[in-house]
Amino acid sequence: xxxxxxxxxxxxxxxxxxxxxxxxxxxxxxxxxxxxxxxxxxxxxxxxxxxxxxxxxxxxxxxxxxxxxxxxxxxxxxxxxxxxxxxxxxxxxxxxxxxxxxxxxxxxxxxxxxxxxxxxxxxxxxxxxxxxxxxxxxxxxxxxxxxxxxxxxxxxxxxxxxxxxxxxxxxxxxxxxxxxxxxxxxxxxxxxxxxxxxxxxxxxxxxxxxxxxxxxxxxxxxxxxxxxxxxxxxxxxxxxxxxxxxxxxxxxxxxxxxxxxxxxxxxxxxxxxxxxxxxxxxxxxxxxxxxxxxxxxxxxxxxxxxxxxxxxxxxxxxxxxxxxxxxxxxxxxxxxxxxxxxxxxxxxxxxxxxxxxxxxxxxxxxxxxxxxxxxxxxxxxxxxxxxxxxxxxxxxxxxxxxxxxxxxxxxxxxxxxxxxxxxxxxxxxxxxxxxxxxxxxxxxxxxxxxxxxxxxxxxxxxxxxxxxxxxxxxxxxxxxxxxxxxxxxxxxxxxxxxxxxxxxxxxxxxxxxxxxxxxxxxxxxxxxxxxxxxxxxxxxxxxx
Numbered sequence: 001x002x003x004x005x006x007x008x009x010x011x012x013x014x015x016x017x018x019x020x021x022x023x024x025x026x027x028x029x030x031x032x033x034x035x036x037x038x039x040x041x042x043x044x045x046x047x048x049x050x051x052x053x054x055x056x057x058x059x060x061x062x063x064x065x066x067x068x069x070x071x072x073x074x075x076x077x078x079x080x081x082x083x084x085x086x087x088x089x090x091x092x093x094x095x096x097x098x099x100x101x102x103x104x105x106x107x108x109x110x111x112x113x114x115x116x117x118x119x120x121x122x123x124x125x126x127x128x129x130x131x132x133x134x135x136x137x138x139x140x141x142x143x144x145x146x147x148x149x150x151x152x153x154x155x156x157x158x159x160x161x162x163x164x165x166x167x168x169x170x171x172x173x174x175x176x177x178x179x180x181x182x183x184x185x186x187x188x189x190x191x192x193x194x195x196x197x198x199x200x201x202x203x204x205x206x207x208x209x210x211x212x213x214x215x216x217x218x219x220x221x222x223x224x225x226x227x228x229x230x231x232x233x234x235x236x237x238x239x240x241x242x243x244x245x246x247x248x249x250x251x252x253x254x255x256x257x258x259x260x261x262x263x264x265x266x267x268x269x270x271x272x273x274x275x276x277x278x279x280x281x282x283x284x285x286x287x288x289x290x291x292x293x294x295x296x297x298x299x300x301x302x303x304x305x306x307x308x309x310x311x312x313x314x315x316x317x318x319x320x321x322x323x324x325x326x327x328x329x330x331x332x333x334x335x336x337x338x339x340x341x342x343x344x345x346x347x348x349x350x351x352x353x354x355x356x357x358x359x360x361x362x363x364x365x366x367x368x369x370x371x372x373x374x375x376x377x378x379x380x381x382x383x384x385x386x387x388x389x390x391x392x393x394x395x396x397x398x399x400x401x402x403x404x405x406x407x408x409x410x411x412x413x414x415x416x417x418x419x420x421x422x423x424x425x426x427x428x429x430x431x432x433x434x435x436x437x438x439x440x441x442x443x444x445x446x447x448x449x450x451x452x453x454x455x456x457x458x459x460x461x462x463x464x465x466x467x468x469x470x471x472x473x474x475x476x477x478x479x480x481x482x483x484x485x486x487x488x489x490x491x492x493x494x495x496x497x498x499x500x501x502x503x504x505x506x507x508x509x510x511x512x513x514x515x516x517x518x519x520x521x522x523x524x525x526x527x528x529x530x531x532x533x534x535x536x537x538x539x540x541x542x543x544x
Contacts, residue, residue, distance in 0.1 A: 076103060076485065078510050080141035084501040087112040088129075089493045093474045094158035096169065098135040098144055098183045104480045105138045106489055107170065107183065108503060109153055116143045124148040131174050133181055138480045141505065145186030150175040157204045158183065164206060164216035166235045171204050171218065178220075180238060190238035195231055198222035198244075205257040207232070207265065210284060210291050211241045219283075221247070221255045221267070228252045230267065232287055242287030247278060248309075254323055261332055261349045264298035266312065268335075270323050274316040275337060277301065277351070282310045300350065314351040315344065326377050326397070327368055336379060338362050343381055345400065355400035359383050363390055363410065369419025369427030371403050371456050372396070378403060380417040380429060384410065388443055392417065392431050404459055406520055408433030409442075411449035415475035420486045420508070423542040428486075428508075429454040430477045435464070435518060446471070451488075453508075453515070453536065460521040461532055465511050470502065471495055477508070479541055486541045512536050 088111040098105040110132045114120045121130035131153045135144040154173040161169040161183070169183035173194065180189045194200060205219040215236040222229050228248045232241040247269060254270035258277065266277035279302070281295035305312045319340030325333045325348075332348035343362065345354045361384035368377040376397035383391045390410040394403045414432035421427050434448045446469075453463040470492035480487050486508040493501035517529040527535070 076139035076480070077141070077505075078507045079505060081502055081504045082136060082141045082143075084110060084112055084115055084503075086498050087115070087493070087501040088496075088498050089473055089491060089501045090153055091474045092156050093476055093489060093491055094156075094170070095138075095476060095478050095480070095489065096135075096158055096183050099137060101137075101139065102481060103138045103485065104478070105135055105144060106503065106505070107133065107135050107158055108491055109133055109156055109172075110501065111151065111153065111498075116146050119146045119148070121148055126150055131172075133170065133172060133186065135183065135186060136503065138505070141503070147181055147186040147188065149179060150177065154200075155202045157202050160204060160206055160218070164235060165209075166215055173200060178233070178238060190236075192233070192238040192240075195222075195240065195244065198229060198231070199224060200231075201255075203256065205255075205267065207257070207280060208295065209235075217241060219257075219267075221252075223251045225251055228255075228269065230283055230287075232284070242284075242291055245283050245286045247283070248311075253320075256323060256325065256335075258325075258335070258348065259332060260298045260301055262298040262300070263296045264301065265295070266298075266301065268314070268323065269311075270320055272320075273318060274320055275314045275323055275335070275346070277312040277314055278310055279305070279312075304351070312351065315346055315353065321362075322365060324366065326379075336366060336368075338366065343379070343395070343400075345379075345397075355398075357381075357395055357400045361385075364416045367417045367419060368397075369394075369429055370421060370425060371427070371429075373425045374398060375425070380419065380431070382417065382431070389436070390433060392433070394429070404454075404456075406462070407436070408452075409436055409439055409444040409448065411444040412446045413472055414449055415472055418475070418477040420477050420479065421542050423483070423540040426456045428536075428539065429456075430488075435462075435520075438464070438518075452518075455532075455535060455539075458527070458532055458535060460519060462518045462520055463512065463532070463536060464516040464518050466514065468492075473501075479543065480505075483542050484540070486539075509537055509539075 090109050092109050094107040095104050096107055111129050112132055113129045115132050115134060121128040126148055131149045131151050133147045137144055156170060156172045158170040160171060168180040168189040170181045172179045176194050177191055178194055179191045182189055200220045200222045207217050207219050209215060210217050210232055211234055213236050217235045218233050220231050227246050229244045230247050231244045234241055252269045252271055256268040258266045258268050265280035269276050281292040281297055284295060285292040301312050315337055317339045322338040324336045326336055327333055334348045335346040337344045337346060341360050343357045343359055347354050363382040363384050367380045371378045371394045378397045379395040381393050381395060385391050388410055389407055391405055391407050393405040396403050411434050417431040419427040419429045430451060430453060432449055432451050434444050434450055439448055447467060449468055451465045473491045473493050476489045479485060488506045490504045493499060512533050517532050
């Protein structure tokens with residue numbers, strides 16, 4: 001039998017050397033001392049390595065913080081004005097990125113002699129006064145560039161460089177020429193004579209690459225009293241591609257380019273009998289044999305196309321006045337149509353009417369914004385109700401029903417309504433006129449014109465600004481910086497004559513403290529005037 005005092009393999013602490021003798025106390029003490037010394041040295045090495053790693057990381061962080069500093073937000077003026085004396089301007093205003101500071105800039109057109117220092121018509125070898133395309137910085141209004149062109153000015157369109165491979169953004173029609181201009185430098189990328197005998201109108205249609213140079217091309221539509229034609233131009237050189245194509249044997253009032261859910265492009269034509277679509281592949285095939293290769297076809301749309309003309313009927317009306325895209329993203333936009341007796345919404349995926357709203361006297365051009373939070377764009381319509389009065393209505397984008405309305409005096413020279421989207425999924429609406437309770441007479445004057453802000457969460461209240469006395473040529477309410485910096489851009493000047501032209505920017509919130517709170521309905525919001533103003537001041541804006 002084994003005893004508890006015996007040394008075994010399972011009890012090594014009780015065993016010593018091979019001889020079986022136990023180590024002495026001195027040996028155990030010496031061994032323990034060596035182990036402690038070794039552990040202490042290891043701990044020191046570990047501590048040193050930790051602090052060295054920490055020091056190295058901090059050195060790298062601080063070094064890169066100086067080498068790659070944090071981006072600085074551009075500093076901008078709350079308001080700025082640019083004044084041009086003895087000049088003339090036009091109903092054209094584009095908000096584009098024309099510099100590298102992440103704030104959008106302003107492009108407009110002047111007829112002048114010397115809009116900026118040493119930039120004259122004479123230096124460009126042009127008659128004086130001549131046409132100037134101007135770009136000014138959105139932050140402070142300073143001139144970025146000015147490009148002199150031969151007079152007279154006909155039209156301009158910007159925003160034509162998106163995902164197209166083109167090196168220019170703006171196309172202008174002036175004198176007898178078409179000129180493509182780079183929005184960053186003002187350089188002329190190409191200039192071509194206009195096709196003789198054609199009166200080309202906007203919009204410019206951006207179409208896929210048809211001539212094989214890997215740059216998207218453009219199509220221009222021209223109408224006269226006898227027919228409507230379309231001409232293709234190279235987006236790279238401006239040269240005509242193929243021959244001109246007769247779209248219709250009658251004059252068309254307007255045209256748009258529409259892409260279906262299947263990716264097929266259609267040129268929409270506003271005729272005196274309604275709205276019709278003509279497939280781009282059909283037009284390209286007539287311009288030049290084989291040029292339609294690569295263009296997509298939509299079998300669903302082609303089912304209703306005329307066997308003779310190829311026209312697809314979309315909406316029939318003998319009093320069609322306007323056709324607008326609603327502007328939705330993520331699919332084919334719906335189409336808003338204004339006739340002599342109604343406003344109608346047509347489905348952009350399939351040519352069918354979604355809703356109709358009866359009205360016989362629409363003023364100007366409707367606009368779009370989000371009054372509710374259903375993520376569908378609502379429609380702002382101004383209707384003439386007689387006695388110098390207009391009714392501003394917001395129609396539900398889903399059903400066409402009236403969501404909100406107010407009656408205003410129809411002040412002369414009032415811009416169309418506008419809207420700026422917020423981060424709360426609704427829009428702030430801007431419109432012009434005069435509350436009857438604020439007017440001195442029943443017949444409004446241009447000096448009675450005011451601008452109004454509508455907050456959908458405080459729909460019984462309007463915020464009224466001070467009056468604008470100048471003659472307004474054009475106006476935009478927009479965001480100048482992504483997600484922030486909501487502003488008014490206002491271009492004023494004499495009507496069809498020379499005089500003082502003023503381009504101004506005002507931050508939308510700048511006028512709120514001095515604005516007047518008008519309660520247009522009883523009940524509803526019980527907040528004080530200061531609370532209402534604070535609600536406007538707290539707004540955060542967003543891109544669509």
